[in-house]
Amino acid sequence: METKVRVISGNEEIDNLIYEEAKEILKKGGLVAFPTETVYGLGGDALDKEASKKIYQAKGRPSDNPLIVHIADLDALYKLSVDVNDKALALAKKFWPGPMTMILKKSDIVPKETTGGLETVAIRMPSHKVANRLIKQSGVYIAAPSANTSGKPSPTKAEHVINDLSGKIDMIIQDDTVDIGLESSIIDLSEDIPTILRPGYITKKDFEEVLGEVRIDPAIVGEVKPGVKPKAPGMKYKHYAPNAQITIVEGSIENVVDYINRKAKEDCSNGKKVAIMTTDETKDLYNDYHKYILGSRNDELSIAKNLYKVLRDFDKDGIEVVYSESFENVSAGQAIMNRLIKAAGHKVVTVD
Ligand code: AMP
Ligand code: MG
Numbered sequence: 279m280e281t282k283v284r285v286i287s288g289n290e291e292i293d294n295l296i297y298e299e300a301k302e303i304l305k306k307g308g309l310v311a312f313p314t315e316t317v318y319g320l321g322g323d324a325l326d327k328e329a330s331k332k333i334y335q336a337k338g339r340p341s342d343n344p345l346i347v348h349i350a351d352l353d354a355l356y357k358l359s360v361d362v363n364d365k366a367l368a369l370a371k372k373f374w375p376g377p378m379t380m381i382l383k384k385s386d387i388v389p390k391e392t393t394g395g396l397e398t399v400a401i402r403m404p405s406h407k408v409a410n411r412l413i414k415q416s417g418v419y420i421a422a423p424s425a426n427t428s429g430k431p432s433p434t435k436a437e438h439v440i441n442d443l444s445g446k447i448d449m450i451i452q453d454d455t456v457d458i459g460l461e462s463s464i465i466d467l468s469e470d471i472p473t474i475l476r477p478g479y480i481t482k483k484d485f486e487e488v489l490g491e492v493r494i495d496p497a498i499v500g501e502v503k504p505g506v507k508p509k510a511p512g513m514k515y516k517h518y519a520p521n522a523q524i525t526i527v528e529g530s531i532e533n534v535v536d537y538i539n540r541k542a543k544e545d546c547s548n549g550k551k552v553a554i555m556t557t558d559e560t561k562d563l564y565n566d567y568h569k570y571i572l573g574s575r576n577d578e579l580s581i582a583k584n585l586y587k588v589l590r591d592f593d594k595d596g597i598e599v600v601y602s603e604s605f606e607n608v609s610a611g612q613a614i615m616n617r618l619i620k621a622a623g624h625k626v627v628t629v630d
């Protein structure tokens with residue numbers, strides 16, 4: 279199929295036609311990729327099981343990995359869930375619209391195809407103006423996972439969506455103003471103690487300020503062991519991975535730099551194309567290999583924003599081996615490390 283790419287122009291007349299075109303596609307069960315404040319999403323009508331099936335197909339996503347349903351007002355929350363408890367309302371009030379997804383017991387209107395067979399549903403109200411208008415104008419609750427091929431880094435630019443999904447979906451709405459660059463924080467409210475299933479821009483501390491006790495799902499920190507069922511089914515799959523093998527190196531900065539310079543030299547002399555993932559503050563400490571600068575350590579949000587683009591650049595540039603510095607496992611660093619560890623297939627070396 280031909281994938282239409284439509285660029286949001288800021289001209290109301292032109293843009294309105296884009297939203298109308300997208301509405302027609304969604305109403306007919308087709309797929310539209312669109313920007314949100316976290317990453318680009320691949321949207322279909324969440325209540326149409328055939329549309330959900332198409333999403334899995336286009337992404338090559340395993341059918342037990344549920345989709346997040348995107349809404350634009352609180353009424354929708356009550357339509358999609360039969361258990362909008364006080365905690366859910368408090369979180370919605372504090373963090374919506376924004377990069378937070380809640381897991382709640384689903385209502386009957388949500389098909390199992392959308393929830394990967396689960397009795398719960400993931401719901402988010404995005405703040406990005408394109409996402410918000412698309413949901414409102416189309417009058418559809420939009421099921422939207424990240425708009426990438428399953429396993430690849432999530433798309434933060436329309437170009438990434440085009441590379442992965444061109445020919446497989448009906449339309450891409452382009453507006454490269456994706457700001458956060460990592461997927462939403464996910465919190466499960468379907469059981470007694472709220473549990474974070476995926477770290478993101480909204481941190482554990484943020485959640486605790488509203489809810490009190492909050493747990494972190496063990497699948498976030500460690501590798502998911504065979505036989506153990508993570509609560510977010512997506513956690514068990516390889517993710518965010520470029521073709522290159524990434525090694526994350528932890529330790530004092532001197533030791534990290536020594537180790538990486540030594541290993542990079544070794545790999546280079548074996549004919550490999552080597553890259554180093556580094557930061558503004560530390561980039562000059564490395565010898566002359568391909569350096570990919572994520573951002574500044576003083577502004578971890580800049581690192582979050584660039585991470586997926588850099589992971590995709592490795593493939594574009596034919597990089598075979600990557601050494602990466604690590605980040606502290608707090609605040610935004612926790613979300614960054616969660617994605618980085620998955621991209622590295624859990625290959626972490628400690629050098630102290
Ligand atoms: P993505 O749509 O690509 O951002 O991935 C959505 C994430 O949300 C995946 O890790 C899913 O496993 C998780 N998720 C969606 N719905 C549920 C649910 N009902 N229960 C637990 N995790 C969910
Ligand atoms: Mg995804």
